[in-house]
């Protein structure tokens with residue numbers, strides 16, 4: 216085209232410019248998404264075809280995740296790749312490979328995907344702290360994870376669990392009472408909500424140091440907050456959008472908070488939980504007489520010497536050995552002692568709550584289901600329990 220001819224092309228109007236720029240932006244965005252969704256294919260990991268908008272989220276939601284994953288494993292083999300939003304996930308069902316990842320080569324797989332991000336601070340460029348989330352075991356990475364994990368692990372030894380047994384027993388007493396009341400009516404009843412209440416009470420009392428009574432008081436405000444917070448439904452459209460279009464995370468997090476606040480009748484449930492735990496931590500630090508034999512106290516008291524000597528084995532709470540005792544001995548030397556800050560304790564209480572609630576209540580309910588269907592196994596367990604009660608007087612065993 217000659218220069219004169221070019222001059223005769225009508226100039227783009229404002230609207231045309233807008234449409235053109237929008238079209239270019241959409242094309243660039245689609246190219247970017249296409250590139251995101253080519254990672255697994257390029258790595259040779261087989262799996263279901265992702266959609267450009269939602270990755271494989273819609274497939275997961277439509278069938279339910281367990282069913283979809285089951286089908287994919289049958290179709291593609293023991294290693295399957297799929298996308299949660301644009302995030303590639305590699306699902307491994309090969310036991311030998313899992314052992315390498317979780318045991319022999321674990322040092323290469325310490326970090327998890329970053330779930331909650333605060334974004335960079337304007338002045339320092341450092342990641343902003345998200346209260347309740349930034350400093351817990353699931354979010355921490357590399358050396359910092361190892362450090363906090365080595366401080367927390369001794370709190371889970373059998374002897375420490377034994378100290379917490381009275382707290383757990385009092386919650387179990389309520390469960391037994393409630394089961395007896397319900398079975399007296401002769402009507403069938405659902406055990407799952409009862410196990411949810413039990414788990415909520417044990418974790419609330421041990422990790423948060425708050426005396427919840429969710430099994431007997433369904434209107435407990437803390438119970439309401441926790442339930443709102445822990446209600447995870449993958450079909451929630453807001454969650455689907457937030458997972459699929461992560462770049463708008465400020466908007467999703469604002470909408471998420473708004474949704475939680477509305478569901479929790481006007482107060483942010485996470486804020487309520489955080490404020491309660493902060494108060495308890497401050498009280499425990501301030502007054503010796505408010506000490507309690509629970510997980511929260513163990514975290515407040517926990518200390519380790521400098522990390523250099525911590526081995527991978529020491530990151531696992533072994534039955535009878537109680538790492539913290541030997542550590543407190545060496546703490547009398549001039550070595551560097553590490554303790555958890557209030558923020559570390561707060562965030563890890565929150566993750567204990569989240570990590571323990573669904574897992575434990577589901578495991579208890581499923582175990583009950585299996586015991587009902589396998590009466591011979593139930594009899595065997597009953598005999599073992601009875602034997603232990605006869606010989607030891609209680610069920611607390613140090614393995």
Ligand code: HEM
Nearest residue numbers: 327352353364422566567568570571572574575576578579
């Ligand atoms: C039957 C019950 C439970 C099951 C099936 C279960 C399952 C798991 C699994 C599979 C992981 C590893 C996840 C990963 O590698 O990304 C994990 C990690 C974790 N669980 Fe549990 N869990 C249970 C109970 C609990 C309880 C009661 C607590 C707290 C009191 C808890 C706290 C944690 C924490 C903090 C982590 C992260 C550990 C770290 O990164 O160092 N879990 N759990």
